[in-house]
Amino acid sequence: MGNGIQVRGLGIKKSIKARLIVTFVGIVVIAFVLIALSNSFLLERYYVAKKTDAIQDVYEKLNQYDSLTSDKVQSLKSICIEKNISWVILDTNHSEILDYDSRNANRLYASLFGYITGVAPAKSSTLEETDNYTLEVNRDMDMDYLDMWGMLDNNNVFLIRLPMAGISDSIQISNMFYLYTGMIVVAISILAIWFLVEKTKSVFWDRILIKCQKNWNRRFQN
Numbered sequence: 001m002g003n004g005i006q007v008r009g010l011g012i013k014k015s016i017k018a019r020l021i022v023t024f025v026g027i028v029v030i031a032f033v034l035i036a037l038s039n040s041f042l043l044e045r046y047y048v049a050k051k052t053d054a055i056q057d058v059y060e061k062l063n064q065y066d067s068l069t070s071d072k073v074q075s076l077k078s079i080c081i082e083k084n085i086s087w088v089i090l091d092t093n094h095s096e097i098l099d100y101d102s103r104n105a106n107r108l109y110a111s112l113f114g115y116i117t118g119v120a121p122a123k124s125s126t127l128e129e130t131d132n133y134t135l136e137v138n139r140d141m142d143m144d145y146l147d148m149w150g151m152l153d154n155n156n157v158f159l160i161r162l163p164m165a166g167i168s169d170s171i172q173i174s175n176m177f178y179l180y181t182g183m184i185v186v187a188i189s190i191l192a193i194w195f196l197v198e199k200t201k202s203v204f205w206d207r208i209l210i211k212c213q214k215n216w217n218r219r220f221q222n
Contacts, residue, residue: 021189021190021194024189025186025189025190028182028185028186028189029182029186031182032178032179032181032182035178036175036178036179039174039175039178043170043174047170048127048137048146048164051146051162051164052127052128052135052146054083054085054162055085055135055146055148055160055162056148057079058076058079058080058085058087058160059133059148059158059160061076062076062087062089062152062158062160063152063153065089065099065152066154076101077101080101083162084162084163085101085160085161085162086100086101086102086103086104086108086160086161086162087100087101087102087108087158087159087160087161088100088101088102088105088108088109088112088158088159089152089156089157089158090109090112090113090156090157090158091156092155092156092157094112094113094116094157097109098156102161108159108161111147111159111161112149112157112158112159115134115147115149115159116149116157125137127146130150132150132151132152132153133148133149133150133151134148134149134150135147135148136148136149137164143163143164144163144164145161145162145163145164146161146162146163146164147159147160147161147162148160
């Protein structure tokens with residue numbers, strides 16, 4: 001009878017240990033699946049929204065460009081350098097570059113002139129279109145850009161460009177990072193559960209065995 005109780009107690013110990021491991025691993029897996037799904041479906045929207053806010057801020061400043069002091073102009077250019085934003089302003093005849101903030105103003109000029117004349121590269125998607133500007137995601141020279149182009153309040157035309165720095169690649173890298181992190185967390189958790197169960201068995205499992213023995217004795221006596 002004693003051996004039977006010990007075997008049953010051993011089975012209970014293994015069952016509880018297995019349930020703890022399965023439960024914890026299941027929670028971790030579900031959490032990382034939810035993170036991966038949110039990355040795939042929400043991160044790109046959030047990324048584009050933040051980039052759009054940055055371009056909108058530059059657009060508002062360009063609309064006041066004629067009245068900006070030299071310090072504010074320098075501040076604007078510092079912001080553009082920090083956020084990797086380029087821009088160019090043309091006159092009302094689209095023939096002269098009035099000002100720019102770009103390492104390659106001629107390339108921006110060519111892109112803007114293409115948008116105006118309708119010979120720009122095929123756009124992938126239009127995010128916003130108003131009477132004053134169009135906000136698009138376009139491909140130029142095998143790279144995606146977030147472009148805002150249109151007319152300022154003083155009738156000068158403009159192009160603001162911000163590179164879309166491989167958001168799809170970033171999402172894949174992020175998901176792979178979470179996958180590897182999840183595998184490490186699961187492995188550590190299994191070892192931790194096994195270690196804790198083994199360390200506490202002298203107290204915890206003895207109590208369970210005593211309780212099982214008492215229940216068994218009661219049933220046997222009845």
